[in-house]
Amino acid sequence: MSLAQRRILLGVSAGIAAYKSCELVRRLREQGAEVRVAMTEGATHFVGATTFQALSGQPVRVSLWDEGAEAAMGHIELARWAERVLIAPASADILARLAQGHADDLLTTLCLASAAPLYVAPAMNQQMWAHPAVQANLATLRSRGVTVLGPAAGEQACGDVGSGRMLEPHELRDALAGSFGDGALAGLRVLVSAGPTYEDIDPVRFIGNRSSGRMGFAVAEAAASAGAQVTLVAGPVSLPSPAGIARRLDVRSAAQMREAVLGAAASADIYIGAAAVGDYRPAQVASRKLKKRDGAPLVLDLAENPDILKDLAAASPHAFLVGFAAETHDVAAYAQDKLARKGLDMIAANRVGEGLGFEADDNALSLYWPGGGEELPRASKRALAARLIARVAERYRMARS
Incomplete structure (x- = not known):
């Protein structure tokens, strides 16, 4: 499957799994996708914006208060540009804010302002993943048409073992590629x-x-x-x-x-x-x-x-x-x-x-x-x-x- 000339907006929220998102950008671009990255402020404490800029070949957006980018309502332009929005990793916090319809930072504002299908790849501690509040937020998002990718189960950075690992970059890439309906079962x-x-x-x-x-x-x-x-x-x-x-x-x-x-x-x-x-x-x-x-x-x-x-x-x-x-x-x-x-x-x-x-x-x-x-x-x-x-x-x- 090819992602040639597809426009992917990758949202990166705060979590150690953000390091996998660097590999995800590379794999998306290998398939011909154009990738732009929007990060939460917390995510920059795990991976620097410069890293994503080098991998994507595009400026990375972090703040709604970027005077240069927002001079012409840049967040609206970016929201309209995207064909798919993928948040990977999607932390428990951002899932909660999306479920409540918050628009208190650049990434959540982009999600509300974009008509593109939204995909989230959860990544968090296994106990957090199992919490009823997290599961209720996911149910709300699913009811609105948001696609939840994963998570996987296995050993986690904190030492726990269980569900909550972000899917691997190639799995997320394949899920996005399949969503464009270019495969053998397209439209079925x-x-x-x-x-x-x-x-x-x-x-x-x-x-x-x-x-x-x-x-x-x-x-x-x-x-x-x-x-x-x-x-x-x-x-x-x-x-x-x-x-x-x-x-x-x-x-x-x-x-x-x-x-x-x-x-x-x-x-x-x-x-x-x-x-x-x-x-x-x-x-x-x-x-x-x-x-x-x-x-x-x-x-x-x-x-x-x-x-x-x-x-x-x-x-x-x-x-x-x-x-x-x-x-x-x-x-x-x-x-x-x-x-x-x-x-x-x-x-x-x-x-x-x-x-x-x-x-x-x-x-x-x-x-x-x-x-x-x-x-x-x-x-x-x-x-x-x-x-x-x-x-x-x-x-x-x-x-x-």
């Missing part, structure tokens, strides 16, 4: 489901599966990078939202996932069912914790869960349907049977166990569609997701041509 609406489902036995216990959601999240990110408007329905996972997705819906049970998927599928062009939806649920959920009974076995009466893919295929018209099949043996036979039996357009099958599939960083996929197929050998889930999305885009165009 893609719905992705990911992760496990949990079915409650009592208030303490549940039955579920070992899906981590990482494959589905990688697929959602790859679809967004390919230019799609992505809605992600996520089961109970501990993963930050992928870069570039438009909407995330969190669910727990198969019934909740079905409701969310069917509700979003009506406006989707493509549905990719990467979630590991439980086949069964307890027929009755105990209202109190079940107790041991002196060695007597516990027998659970299980009821079959609804088949989301089957329900989608029964609708007319329906989205281009891509299913997943996780199998321990006879992968090809089971996958091709599922493809035909459920009326899918494509299925991605993988063998689980032996270090592949669930709870692993790598995976391998066998793709099947009516009359053909392709093997995607073992690779990282992100790499596999990119290849899968390329093939989905190709098959979708052929099916609709």
Whole structure:
């Protein structure tokens, strides 16, 4: 994807992750973007304005009270110039000020004065990220159409480990590139489901599966990078939202996932069912914790869960349907049977166990569609997701041509 001649206004707020923004400017310019930088006063204590000026080749703005720049209402000119506004890092403070509509410095004023889509890449301590006030501010911003990119999880500068790390520069660059609709899925609406489902036995216990959601999240990110408007329905996972997705819906049970998927599928062009939806649920959920009974076995009466893919295929018209099949043996036979039996357009099958599939960083996929197929050998889930999305885009165009 190219950012040639695209106009990116990069806002830098105060945080140690500001050092990554230097690399971000370089990567954006490598793709042909024109980048201008606006910093908060606090950000200059982490990285000097001169550094960003050298990397961007443009003057850096910090203050509304710059007499030279503001002689001709320079902040309005800059706000009109931008095609995309990205704040990276976005501190808890600036997220709060944006949510409240403040215009008390140059960067917040630019955000209010610009009609360009606004993207924020949060970066903060994991405890701050989890605080209800921060999450409420993010919900407000999302409701106004602001796209939240990340954060990632991992070790932080303060020594903590958890969610709050700013996404890497190449991830932010790819999210911006995908937003211009130049990719293989440009202009399309893609719905992705990911992760496990949990079915409650009592208030303490549940039955579920070992899906981590990482494959589905990688697929959602790859679809967004390919230019799609992505809605992600996520089961109970501990993963930050992928870069570039438009909407995330969190669910727990198969019934909740079905409701969310069917509700979003009506406006989707493509549905990719990467979630590991439980086949069964307890027929009755105990209202109190079940107790041991002196060695007597516990027998659970299980009821079959609804088949989301089957329900989608029964609708007319329906989205281009891509299913997943996780199998321990006879992968090809089971996958091709599922493809035909459920009326899918494509299925991605993988063998689980032996270090592949669930709870692993790598995976391998066998793709099947009516009359053909392709093997995607073992690779990282992100790499596999990119290849899968390329093939989905190709098959979708052929099916609709």
